[in-house]
Amino acid sequence: MSRADAAPGDEPAAQPPRRGGWETFRRLFLGYVAPHWKVGLVAVAFMIALSATQTGFVSVIRPLLDEGFVKQDPATIRFYAAVLIGLVLFQGVAHFVSHYLISWIGRMLVKRIRLDVHDRLLVMPSAVFDRHSAGRLVSKLTYEAEQVAGAVTQAAVTLVQDLAMVVFLVGYMAYLSPRLMVIVVFVLPVVGGIIAYVTQRFRKLSKRIHRSVGGVGSVAEESVHGYPIIKGFGQAERERRRFEQVNERNRRQSLKFQATKFAAVPLVRLAAGSALALIIYLVTFESLVEVVTVGTFASFAGALMMLNQPLKSLIGINATLQRGIAAAQSIFQVVDTPGEEDTGTRQIERAAGEVALRGVRFSYDGEREVLRGIDLAASPGERIALVGPSGGGKSTLVSLLPRFYEPTAGEIRLDGVALPAYRLADLRRQLAMVSQDVTLFNTTVAENIRFGAPGPVTEEQIRQAAEAASARGFIEALPHGFETEIGEDGVMLSGGQRQRVAIARAVLRDAPILILDEATSALDTESERAIQQALERLMAGRTAFIIAHRLSTVERADRIVFLEQGRIVEAGTHGELLARDGRYAALYRMQLGAEPAAGAGQGQEG
Known part of the structure; x- marks a missing residue:
């Protein structure tokens, strides 16, 4: 149901509070990683073993040089050559097992996050969709979910494997030469300071990047869905400039992120290199030359230089970790959004169809009222037509019936019971909707028709529904009949065909209350006639609310309600309203091309 009456930029629902970085990571770990702790323990064990082999390579250098090459002992050299081969083989196994298991956990995490976000999207209040663009919401399922996976998998590998490697190497260096x-002890605080600064900057830039990516997705989505309008109005260059702006913003933020990341690495290397240079200088002193053998010095220098890689990884993973935390915060904003209020306990199989609105008021933003005290009652099987100028509140009124929005005052009753008393699923099972903007899914015609069914249906029932909707003929003429794939949003069908599939869906739903929102306004005369006949069959025996700007389509309604500026101006049958010569009569004559009565054009908003 469209929200044409709402002002742009309105934010009707408050966002849940944003969590801190540590709290977000803790929730991510406990809620999404910890359930796979058995697999995680095996991965951690192999990562620690992998780090130990790295230190093992360095430790082999000392006896290989001192006992093998310096003393020219071939047997020792061959022994340590075999040890190196063994270390390489074990390292390969440990690398494969640890990284595969961590990746497995990462993919399970992505799957679970996407399920949680998608589940929340299905129950979020309509006001949330009004506030967020579809592009931003979809990016949480795709781009941001992958960022979170990267944060967990890469962070786990680095924090366990590389941190263990640093501990092993530092411990081995202390064993070789405490002096x-x-x-090295003086160098580590310098490295820690660099990491602390980079961490803070990464966190700030990560949030900016996520916002800019959402902007790119939002503009791109509008360009894809709105391409006929863009081309038709010759605004391709304008849209190109608009996309260029958000794309450039994303480029700048990403480059700042990368610049910080790449500048930190050489700083750490400079600190480690300076330490090595100082060590080389110090070993020239006689007091050290006597204790430091060639093998000891080579092992110590090798271990010091090997520290570069894990320290570099620790800084690099911090960038990924901060990006992932920022993504997780954004995702949890959606996951923590309260769902629709569904506290009703009353069950209902099939309503009689009596609907009553009493003093109903509604505002999207809490300030400007769209509906201002609506009193309206519909008897079972009655056809109520809602007409009037755009912005009068027609679509808003019918969107309150399935509780897409809640009235800010007054109440709505179904069969004498207030809507919140019903279970939400039971309530919505009583309604079927056909609107001007038909939503079809990228699957077969049969699946799109079956989508409206409250339970399992047979192929014959689908065909009967299509027959009732005047759709069976064109469907069976498709390449694969009812099993024809119709593309995204039914792109393979014409406007009239899409509308008839939507009517067939409503027929199969067999709900006692029907909402028709401009169901024929965008069609040619021939298609409109066929669809009008299908709608007549669909409305038989059902309570129907019909929104229409073409007054010729509502002449046969049991009652016509003229809405203007959120109020009911007049109501009655077609003949009664013409005889009254009020707002409805003036608008009717205007549409027929006759001379309008005085003031007939007042209040028209297109």
């Missing part, structure tokens, strides 16, 4: 280790 030389003092130099």
